[in-house]
Amino acid sequence: MKEIQDPVKMQKEIIKKTYLISLFPIISSLIAGSFDVFLGFIFGLIISTLLLRIKYNNIRRALDMNMEKAEKFIRNRYFIEYALYFIVLFTSARNTRINFLAAAVGLFMMKFTVVLWSVIDLFKDTFQSKIDEYK
Amino acid sequence: MIEFSPEVIRTVIRTASLIGAGAALIAGVGPGIGMGYAAGKATSAVRRQPQARGAIITTMLLGQIISGSTGIYSLVIAIFLVFNT
Numbered sequence: 001m002k003e004i005q006d007p008v009k010m011q012k013e014i015i016k017k018t019y020l021i022s023l024f025p026i027i028s029s030l031i032a033g034s035f036d037v038f039l040g041f042i043f044g045l046i047i048s049t050l051l052l053r054i055k056y057n058n059i060r061r062a063l064d065m066n067m068e069k070a071e072k073f074i075r076n077r078y079f080i081e082y083a084l085y086f087i088v089l090f091t092s093a094r095n096t097r098i099n100f101l102a103a104a105v106g107l108f109m110m111k112f113t114v115v116l117w118s119v120i121d122l123f124k125d126t127f128q129s130k131i132d133e134y135k
Numbered sequence: 136m137i138e139f140s141p142e143v144i145r146t147v148i149r150t151a152s153l154i155g156a157g158a159a160l161i162a163g164v165g166p167g168i169g170m171g172y173a174a175g176k177a178t179s180a181v182r183r184q185p186q187a188r189g190a191i192i193t194t195m196l197l198g199q200i201i202s203g204s205t206g207i208y209s210l211v212i213a214i215f216l217v218f219n220t
Binding site: 011 | 163166167168170171172173174175176177178179181188189190191192193195196197199200201203204206207210211214215218
């Protein structure tokens with residue numbers, strides 16, 4: 001992860017890995033026949049992907065501002081994102097055709113992927129350093 | 136020993152869960168403040184080293200993705216408390 005310096009490439013890589021990991025719950029929910037879980041998961045996943053794009057655009061805009069303005073801008077945008085998360089979760093809680101927990105897991109999927117990716121990188125580094133020591 | 140009717144107990148549980156939901160929502164404020172602070176520092180870092188802009192954006196993006204999850208946790212708990220009691 002740390003070797004990717006280009007933000008667009010990093011974004012694409014995160015989305016690709018998230019969708020790859022998400023295939024497992026999507027296929028299992030379809031096999032189990034729980035369509036509400038499938039819908040909830042897809043709903044959360046799509047919203048989290050779109051919010052990633054918004055985050056990237058906000059960061060790019062913020063870096064051209066001065067320090068105080070950037071601070072305020074990112075803080076305000078976070079609260080707008082928070083409201084969007086609320087709308088998504090509220091809708092899934094009210095709608096009986098969408099599973100609430102599946103929507104929450106769909107929203108978390110991107111964060112889970114990033115953490116998993118970092119842990120795998122850490123293990124790789126540790127393993128590599130052990131091999132180098134042994135040599 | 137005082138005995139409460141089921142209606143009173145239900146009302147107390149409902150009130151407590153609503154207070155809990157409100158308290159959980161406060162957790163969503165922290166990441167916003169932190170993200171803003173990080174953005175301010177990133178701006179000054181880009182001023183100092185414009186060639187590192189790509190790396191700064193990447194690091195900030197990853198940081199924002201991870202730090203935003205606390206807010207979602209609080210929202211999930213709050214909505215769960217409101218709708219499931």
